[in-house]
Amino acid sequence: MNALIYLCFLIFILLLESCNITYKVRNQNNDIEYMFYSPCGKAKIELVGKGNSKFTLRQEFNLDHSVNLTSEALQIYYNGKKVQPEFSVKASRYGEIKLDGNVTLEAAFDLEESVFDGDTILVFGQNYLNCYDANIALDTIIFSFVNNLRIQGVND
Numbered sequence: 001m002n003a004l005i006y007l008c009f010l011i012f013i014l015l016l017e018s019c020n021i022t023y024k025v026r027n028q029n030n031d032i033e034y035m036f037y038s039p040c041g042k043a044k045i046e047l048v049g050k051g052n053s054k055f056t057l058r059q060e061f062n063l064d065h066s067v068n069l070t071s072e073a074l075q076i077y078y079n080g081k082k083v084q085p086e087f088s089v090k091a092s093r094y095g096e097i098k099l100d101g102n103v104t105l106e107a108a109f110d111l112e113e114s115v116f117d118g119d120t121i122l123v124f125g126q127n128y129l130n131c132y133d134a135n136i137a138l139d140t141i142i143f144s145f146v147n148n149l150r151i152q153g154v155n156d
Contacts, residue, residue, distance in 0.1 A: 023049050052115055061102065063103075074107060086108050119144070
């Protein structure tokens with residue numbers, strides 16, 4: 001009997017550990033991904049959440065020409081507070097990352113608190129890319145958290 005209780009407890013713990021809830025956050029246009037175009041190519045940008053406080057800004061570049069990305073130019077704000085991302089690729093000592101061809105760049109960050117209905121994450125970057133010796137800004141992308149689930153008598 002004790003072995004059965006331990007087995008059930010072990011299965012319960014394994015189920016909790018395997019529940020890696022990941023989701024994509026919608027932006028101000030209610031889209032899951034944002035397309036960023038430049039003269040050197042394009043990038044698909046999406047915000048992926050894992051749980052309530054871990055996020056990754058995934059940027060999938062499809063470039064016709066090499067670019068230099070300035071990592072310090074990427075600004076991320078959660079409800080008005082600045083968040084410092086960590087890039088999946090190491091930047092040079094000048095803060096630049098050289099990109100060429102098809103490459104995925106991720107900027108991960110953790111929040112001190114969980115996200116709730118109405119919270120926003122703003123992403124933008126002045127002089128984010130250098131393409132053909134011209135600096136290109138990353139448009140402001142607003143990711144918002146909206147609880148669309150309404151239960152009659154509870155949420156009203």
